[in-house]
Amino acid sequence: MTEAKKTPLLDELEKGPWPSFVKEIKRAAANSPSAQDLLGQLELSYVDKKAHWKHGGLVGVMGYGGGVIGRYSDVPEQFPNVEHFHTVRINQPSGWFYTTKALRQVCDVWEKYGSGLTNLHGSTGDLVLLGTKTEHIQTIFDEISNFEEHPMDLGGSGSNLRTPSCCAGPARCEFALIDTLDICHDLTNEFQDYLHRPMWPYKSKIKISGCPNDCVASIARSDFSIQGTWRDDIKIDQEAVRAYVAEGFDIEGLVISKCPTKCMSFDGNELTIDNANCTRCMHCINKMCKALRPGDDRGATILVGGKAPILQGAMMGWVIVPFMKLEPGSGYQELKDFLEDCWAWWDEHGKTRERIGELILRLDMRNFLRGIGREPIPQMVVAPRANPFFFWWPEEVEQD
Amino acid sequence: MAQARTDIGPPLYKDMLPPVIKENYGKWRYHEILKPGVLVHVSESGAKLYTVRAGSPRLISIYFIREICDLADKYCDGYLRFTSRHNIEFLLTDESKIDALIEDLKAMGIPVGGTGNSITNIVHTQGWVHCHTPATDASGIVKAVMDELFEYFTTMKLPAKMRIALACCLNMCGAVHCSDIAILGIHRTVPRIDHENLHKLCEIPTLTASCPTAAIRPNPKLKSIDIKAERCMYCGNCYTMCPSVHIIDAKNDAVSIWVGGKISNSRIGPRFSRLAIPFLPNNPPRWPEVVDAVKKLVELWAANAQPGERMAEWIERISWEKFFELSGLPFTDKHIDDFTLAQTTFRSTTQFKW
Numbered sequence: 001m002t003e004a005k006k007t008p009l010l011d012e013l014e015k016g017p018w019p020s021f022v023k024e025i026k027r028a029a030a031n032s033p034s035a036q037d038l039l040g041q042l043e044l045s046y047v048d049k050k051a052h053w054k055h056g057g058l059v060g061v062m063g064y065g066g067g068v069i070g071r072y073s074d075v076p077e078q079f080p081n082v083e084h085f086h087t088v089r090i091n092q093p094s095g096w097f098y099t100t101k102a103l104r105q106v107c108d109v110w111e112k113y114g115s116g117l118t119n120l121h122g123s124t125g126d127l128v129l130l131g132t133k134t135e136h137i138q139t140i141f142d143e144i145s146n147f148e149e150h151p152m153d154l155g156g157s158g159s160n161l162r163t164p165s166c167c168a169g170p171a172r173c174e175f176a177l178i179d180t181l182d183i184c185h186d187l188t189n190e191f192q193d194y195l196h197r198p199m200w201p202y203k204s205k206i207k208i209s210g211c212p213n214d215c216v217a218s219i220a221r222s223d224f225s226i227q228g229t230w231r232d233d234i235k236i237d238q239e240a241v242r243a244y245v246a247e248g249f250d251i252e253g254l255v256i257s258k259c260p261t262k263c264m265s266f267d268g269n270e271l272t273i274d275n276a277n278c279t280r281c282m283h284c285i286n287k288m289c290k291a292l293r294p295g296d297d298r299g300a301t302i303l304v305g306g307k308a309p310i311l312q313g314a315m316m317g318w319v320i321v322p323f324m325k326l327e328p329g330s331g332y333q334e335l336k337d338f339l340e341d342c343w344a345w346w347d348e349h350g351k352t353r354e355r356i357g358e359l360i361l362r363l364d365m366r367n368f369l370r371g372i373g374r375e376p377i378p379q380m381v382v383a384p385r386a387n388p389f390f391f392w393w394p395e396e397v398e399q400d
Numbered sequence: 401m402a403q404a405r406t407d408i409g410p411p412l413y414k415d416m417l418p419p420v421i422k423e424n425y426g427k428w429r430y431h432e433i434l435k436p437g438v439l440v441h442v443s444e445s446g447a448k449l450y451t452v453r454a455g456s457p458r459l460i461s462i463y464f465i466r467e468i469c470d471l472a473d474k475y476c477d478g479y480l481r482f483t484s485r486h487n488i489e490f491l492l493t494d495e496s497k498i499d500a501l502i503e504d505l506k507a508m509g510i511p512v513g514g515t516g517n518s519i520t521n522i523v524h525t526q527g528w529v530h531c532h533t534p535a536t537d538a539s540g541i542v543k544a545v546m547d548e549l550f551e552y553f554t555t556m557k558l559p560a561k562m563r564i565a566l567a568c569c570l571n572m573c574g575a576v577h578c579s580d581i582a583i584l585g586i587h588r589t590v591p592r593i594d595h596e597n598l599h600k601l602c603e604i605p606t607l608t609a610s611c612p613t614a615a616i617r618p619n620p621k622l623k624s625i626d627i628k629a630e631r632c633m634y635c636g637n638c639y640t641m642c643p644s645v646h647i648i649d650a651k652n653d654a655v656s657i658w659v660g661g662k663i664s665n666s667r668i669g670p671r672f673s674r675l676a677i678p679f680l681p682n683n684p685p686r687w688p689e690v691v692d693a694v695k696k697l698v699e700l701w702a703a704n705a706q707p708g709e710r711m712a713e714w715i716e717r718i719s720w721e722k723f724f725e726l727s728g729l730p731f732t733d734k735h736i737d738d739f740t741l742a743q744t745t746f747r748s749t750t751q752f753k754w
Contacts, residue, residue: 018457019456021539028462085530087530096483100479103469107465118460123575130459142404146405150411151405171425174428185410212665217578253707308576316578
């Protein structure tokens, strides 16, 4: 092992109450030359105020086109053990629930072939193994996919379906309106080919939240945001409402006056909700979860187009499907058909590195809706257009 | 070792769930926050699930993972989970074990908190640890900010929840574009072009198409490209496409601060984060200017927001001009949008405050 270099700048980040990533790198460095050189190279970055990784890097496993992010040091003569320092993405179980056995077996493999450093988890959701050499990548995959219990597969990278993720859902939340974990697992398995073998114009992400609180930030971080919702009345337990009030809870100030549609009232005894005008923002239910519950006619709203700024500016997904039933055990065929229709249209028309949200803006919503066979409805917009520059389809006007 | 088995997908989540969850799956009735970092979920059957939420630096070693597995074995029959903000959650059925678990976590230097009206973990990215395009580091700033705001992780004394996120370049991996406070690495200089090697390493049409402001034109004479400097706003996407276009500039790369984003639909619905501070220096290892700016914004909001009002709601109530007045932050030409939807952010009304 190379001699440990001094790291005075990073040492400063071992101080203070928040758990220190520097301590973690040092713990790994005690047994791993690559973690030790990572520490040295990071110290150099702190001195130089810039990254010391070369551009890009294409590595992978047999049979797949993604799942591993190649990375090479630009100062390998100083830090030979991070000359290769590739990242392996492992597909996490739905909701990031683990047994210790599942995690320990990953640690054992990573101790043998990697730096001993991880990210739990990457922003998309994957269990990230941080730093290994090219020659170990296939072995790591061979071993994790052959675990006797809880065998694991790689997650996604590149112009493909990325690893779907979901909130804790019905496993541990009374607000869950769809079975987020089951949907996430089902879609991930249904679309394994799209996930492992990039074949699209660009990346495509799916995130699933059990209710409009959107605890996996699906509206901002996925091309397909699937959020649980309901169509019937919020269920009110008036006794429980009165109990909140009796305990001194400021129902007027914290709930009634904050309702975005002002569809609630409390007469001192009974809480009334005009459900036809409720937009299901979750605020009242969040504040009084012992008294208020979502309705029983449950499904999901699907929003399309969320992404970060590159290239046409950041976008949050917008409503395409206001309501879709997603009963557990149904096979989710309607959802799968919808996704396939969207991907087919995007794959046909999308330019290289054009996310579906950008394509919809370039070719217009009307073409997108026709392309996937859906009717326009007012729920898709916050307001109708204000300019008169609208198109007609040829069949809508009289032809000569 | 046998050959890899392909297309098997993730391990089945059902095999990862503790018995109390399996038995009460989809039957939860309500939840309460018992104290900072401790939740109880009560089922229709009356069964109770206790959750102890603990902070994590996200970048962790296998030794850290094994230690939290030891705790999960000791207190939770071997079950645990991670949150969408990289916290660790221990899932217990025995209420009497909660405090012992918290003591063990404290002894390991792992704080318990991140629930309710707190500042929970900072969603962040790779930075200088593993990425080739960053304008700043991720782990270092996150550590420095969380050290400073630590008391807000372990308490619930803020007016509402506060989400902080960091991205080391404006690819904005993570949640920077929709967080109450966002820390974003930025470049400030036009890329330098390695004309000699560009045609060997890069696809020129892809490169020209990668520019949001169409600043890149082919230069057939040199088999390379030219960048119109006055149109370039240093996003670095051309470098992502082509290693011969160098965007990283240690002297000028910096950090910007954004405020007022949110994801949830509660009350006002989702909002983008908006520019508050266009430039703060990269000052490792502790980034004091960034830490100070974030802390001041948290404290300003906490002192002025009404109960339940997140950053976006507070600013929308008082107006942006009052936000700049109260924060003392200079308003500059950088704050005025000049991209595709700029006009939608201009003020087409005489309603404003002096």
